[in-house]
Amino acid sequence: MIRVLITDDHAIVRDGLRQIVGETDDITVAAQASTAAETLDRLRENIVDVVVLDLNLPDRHGLDLLLQLRSAYPRLPVLILSVNREAAYAIRLLKAGAAGYIGKDGAREQLVEGIRAVVKGEKYIAPPLAASVAMHLVEDGSGSRHEQLSDREFQVLLQIAAGKPPRQIAADLNVSVKTIGAHRAHILQKMGLRNNAEIVHYVVTNKLM
Known part of the structure; x- marks a missing residue:
């Protein structure tokens, strides 16, 4: 069973993600957090296989938390859940150590696929964004x-x-x-x-x- 920690500052979003995960036979929500501080507390209290992380947290930006998680838990994959659909933003987070990136408006299948993929050590980018990321990487110029x-x-x-x-x-x-x-x-x-x-x-x- 894949154990997930969900970090999002909106309870309704966490409930929705829990419902999606609950429809699978191999994934369970082991813990939830609404802030960066709570995320670190939950990781000390629970054994999880993946963190699903929203970037807009009330106490710290998700990128800062991502960098700390990569340092403290280098083998723990972090799947980013974000409203931002800019390819350059996704690339920045992947380079910072995120295992995957999914838009909040993505289909529920993407969340399940993403969790399963990153737990196996794979990188996952939601299909609607993957093409933009690929295009951004091959474009000439200095970028943004x-x-x-x-x-x-x-x-x-x-x-x-x-x-x-x-x-x-x-x-x-x-x-x-x-x-x-x-x-x-x-x-x-x-x-x-x-x-x-x-x-x-x-x-x-x-x-x-």
Whole structure:
């Protein structure tokens, strides 16, 4: 039996995912969480085979949690569940260590297929997005400006766009305010942006949140 931990901040979504999984004979929901902190607690309390992770959590961004999970539980596959259908965004998360990526509007079959695939050590991208990802990978050019950022810089980019002040971002990422300032400076330089307003505009325009 495949044991799943579902992390999503909406109870109705978790209930829906549990119902989908409940219709199978080989998958069960072993635990649920609504925040990054709860996810870490559930992993200490339960043995699971895969984490189904929504990125928009109230306490930390899912990318930050993904990186921590990959470090603390390197053999535990993480299947991303996201409303974002941008190929570049999916690629960023796969490079960060996600085992698979599924859109929240995807068919229930994709969730079941994805769970089964990543538990076997395979990568899984939902079919509607797979073609876009493949096309993005073979296209010439430097790609989107945010692809130049490191994973940590990308995290800070999203946190700034969410309107969080430097002290809160520093606390969320467990670094100093000075470090956040340095990351912000690198982001502006690499992306050719001038201020936080332009960061917000870029993130919204490129549907990164």
